[in-house]
Structure formats: structure tokens, C-alpha cells
Amino acid sequence: MSTSAKSHPAAALLRRMAALLGTALWLAGSASANPLCPGKQPLQFAHHAFGSFYSDGKGIDVDLVNEMSRRSGCHIVQTxxxxxxxxxxxxxxxxxxxxxxxENAQxxxxxxxxxxIAVRARLLYRGAGRAPATVAELLQQHPRLGIVxxxxxxxxxxxAVDTLRQQGYVVEARDMDQLFEWLQLGRIQAAITHPMIYQYYLPRLQ
Structure with a gap:
């Protein structure tokens, strides 16, 4: 999901851009004074290291933001x-x-x-023995679990993360790059991620 600060005009922009991205290309960028852009300052869009979504200045999210900027005519600074x-x-x-x-209530x-985009989280396991097949087995086996x-x-x-954290089995990485580095080094035995992420990182593990 893409997120936007609720009180900022960019929230309205993002709603309208979500509609624009689903319409025909000929609708985009025809007006010189585009009401989509809130104010004169450029909009700020922040990425985090996230495999196929963002890595080394490339990825799905970069392409998405570039297309939003092109279709709306808004200047969007990516960091x-x-x-x-x-x-x-x-x-x-x-x-x-x-x-x-x-998304959650908070x-x-x-x-x-x-x-x-919609993806389902999965447990990636590189520990000894059989991988946990369910969340209940994850709690029973309590491997050292890494999260970002x-x-x-x-x-x-x-x-499950809350429970394992209380028991001292959870370690927090600063980003996805570090999480998979820990997995490679054996500092953690398991991580919660999804296919579009681990399919990017796993070929890079030795």
C-alpha cells in the first residue's frame, strides 16, 4: 500500500492519483495548471530498502512514483x-x-x-530441523526471529512476534538489507517476509 499523511493536501492528491492511475493514458497531464498538485513546494515520497520495491534507486515503487509525477505534473522528490x-x-x-x-488502527x-499491490506474508526459515508449518509451531519452536x-x-x-519478543527471541534490523545479511550469517534462523522480497534477496545469499 501507498501511505500519505492524513492531514496534508498530499492525501487528497494520492486519492486522486489512485483514480488517475487506473484510467486511460490520454487523460494524463493535459492541463497546464493542474489542481492535483497541492501548493508550490515539491511533494516528498520516502522509500526504504525493500528488494524489488526499492533497491539502489530502482524498483516498483520508483516506477510508480515516476508515473504519478508524469501523469499529474507534480514535482515529487524521492528519498x-x-x-x-x-x-x-x-x-x-x-x-x-x-x-x-x-494498515492498522493506530x-x-x-x-x-x-x-x-497485495501480498501475503510468509515465514522464511533457515534454521536446523523442520521449518515451522504453522504459527503455532513457530511459537513452539521459537527460533531466533528477525524483523525490520x-x-x-x-x-x-x-x-506471534509480540509473544516471541516478550520471550527474548526477536531481534530488530534497521532495514531489509540487514535482515537478510543476518539470515546469511546465521544470526537469525527465521524472518517474516513475502515472495516479492525473498525472491530478490535469496539469490544474493552465499
Whole structure:
């Protein structure tokens, strides 16, 4: 999902852009004075290292933002930030937009969410023995689990992470790059991610 600070004019832009992205190309960018762009300042869109979505200045989210800018005529500045900082700046109103967020009640208080892709979280396991087949088995085996700081994964994984964190089995990485580095080094035995992410990182693991 793409997220935008709820109180900022960019929230209205993102809603309208979500509609624009689903319409015919000939509708885009025909007017010289485009009401989509809120104010004269460029909009800020923050990425975080996230495999196929963003890595080294390329990815699905970069293409999406470039297309939003092209169709709307708005100047959108793209930056790279830690995920935890992105959520903080969205809540404070410092940042207008970001990509790839899980919606929940707390975040709905300060952001609007526009779905643009749906994926299901999965457990990636590189520990000894059989991989946990269910969340219940994950809790029973309690491998050392790595997550990215401030990430949400949806239920039932979020509840399992809370339980394992209380038991001391959860470590937090600063970003997805570090998470997979830890997986490669054996510092963690499991991580919660999804195919579009691990299919990007796994070929790079030795």
C-alpha cells in the first residue's frame, strides 16, 4: 500500500492519483495548471530498502512514483529513509507520502492508505530441523526471529512476534538489507517476509 499523511493536501492528491492511475493514458497531464498538485513546494515520497520495491534507486515503487509525477505534473522528490523514521515523519506531518505499509488502527489516525499491490506474508526459515508449518509451531519452536524495526506483517504474525519478543527471541534490523545479511550469517534462523522480497534477496545469499 501507498501511505500519505492524513492531514496534508498530499492525501487528497494520492486519492486522486489512485483514480488517475487506473484510467486511460490520454487523460494524463493535459492541463497546464493542474489542481492535483497541492501548493508550490515539491511533494516528498520516502522509500526504504525493500528488494524489488526499492533497491539502489530502482524498483516498483520508483516506477510508480515516476508515473504519478508524469501523469499529474507534480514535482515529487524521492528519498531513502529507515522505515521507523518514515512512520514517525508521517505521523508528525513532516513527510507526505511513502510506499509499502500495513494498515492498522493506530496508523489510520494519521495516514490514509491506497492499495496498489497485495501480498501475503510468509515465514522464511533457515534454521536446523523442520521449518515451522504453522504459527503455532513457530511459537513452539521459537527460533531466533528477525524483523525490520517498526514493520507490521498482519495477523496472526504480529501477535506471534509480540509473544516471541516478550520471550527474548526477536531481534530488530534497521532495514531489509540487514535482515537478510543476518539470515546469511546465521544470526537469525527465521524472518517474516513475502515472495516479492525473498525472491530478490535469496539469490544474493552465499
Amino acid at each position: 531513502l529513509k529507515p522505515r521507523s523514521r518514515i512512520w514517525r515523519e508521517l505521523e508528525e506531518g513532516v513527510l507526505e507520502m511513502a510506499g509499502n505499509g500495513i 496508523r489510520n489516525q494519521f495516514a490514509v492508505f491506497i492499495p496498489y 524495526r517498526s514493520f507490521k506483517h498482519g495477523e496472526p504474525y504480529d501477535s
